[in-house]
Amino acid sequence: MENRVFYLALGDSLTEGVGASEQNKSFTAHFFHAIKQTNECQYMNFGKSARCSGELLESLAESNMRNLLKRATHITITTGGNDMIRAYRNNATFLEYVRTVRSLEQNLKRILQLITQTNPNSKTFLMGLYNPGSTDHSLYKMANLLIQRINKIYEETARHFNVETINPMDSFLNKPHLLADEVHPNDLGYRVLADLFLNKYWSISGPHKIS
Structure with a gap:
């Protein structure tokens, strides 16, 4: 079944496509359009706005989701942004940000462990974070350093589970x-997000042609 694609999009509002003018403008829709090869290919979007990493982990433990994970040929994950946004909105101290990052790292390990143990054959892609803030924000520089640290954690954790970042x-x-x-x-x-995912996908999948 070389042409079979069953793509699961997991995560938060970025996976859901919040901000796009219509659903087919989301990065997940672009990604699916590029990788599907027949009309029998399937795509399911489980993005949920405001979902934190712990909530994503809980959702993956449900029996119906475990069954879908077993069938997946491709999985994308966006998570962690809401963990940091909640900390920011709660006026977190530096130590509270550190604890948030540690909790995020533990959730991420459990998420990737669950996915790869349930389905070790799926092509799985994990996206890190970006800083949407403006340069004149008082926390701009700190946010950059924090996000760079988090993305390093994502890369190291994903590498351990043979997941692409x-x-x-x-x-x-x-x-x-x-x-x-x-x-x-x-x-x-x-x-732009879709191109980042697709460039990584094609880099591990060989020559391609996007329709």
Whole structure:
């Protein structure tokens, strides 16, 4: 079944496509359009706005989701952004940010362990975080350092589970024209995200032609 694609999109509002003008402008829709080869290919989007990493982990433990994971040929994951946004909105201290990152790292390990143990054959892609803030924000520099540290954790954790990573930091840094609001990409921003995923996908899959 070489042409069979069953793509599961897991995560938060970035997976859901918040900010896109319509659902087929989301990065997951672009990704599916590029990798599907027949009309029998399937795509299911389980993105949920405001979902944190712990909530994503809980959702993956449900029996119906475990059955879907077993069938998946391709999986994309966006998570962690809401963990940091909640800390920010709660006026977190530096130590509280550190604890948030540690909790995120533990959740990430459990998420990838669950996915890879349930389905070791799926092509799985994990996206890191980007900083949507403006350069004049008081926490801009600290956010950059924190996100760089988090993305390093993502890369190291994903490597342990043989999962591919996508780092969107440079693609979105100081680029407000890619955003629909303070956080989410617009149609152009989602196209940028889709290209990041597809470039990584094609790099491990060989020659390609995107329709």
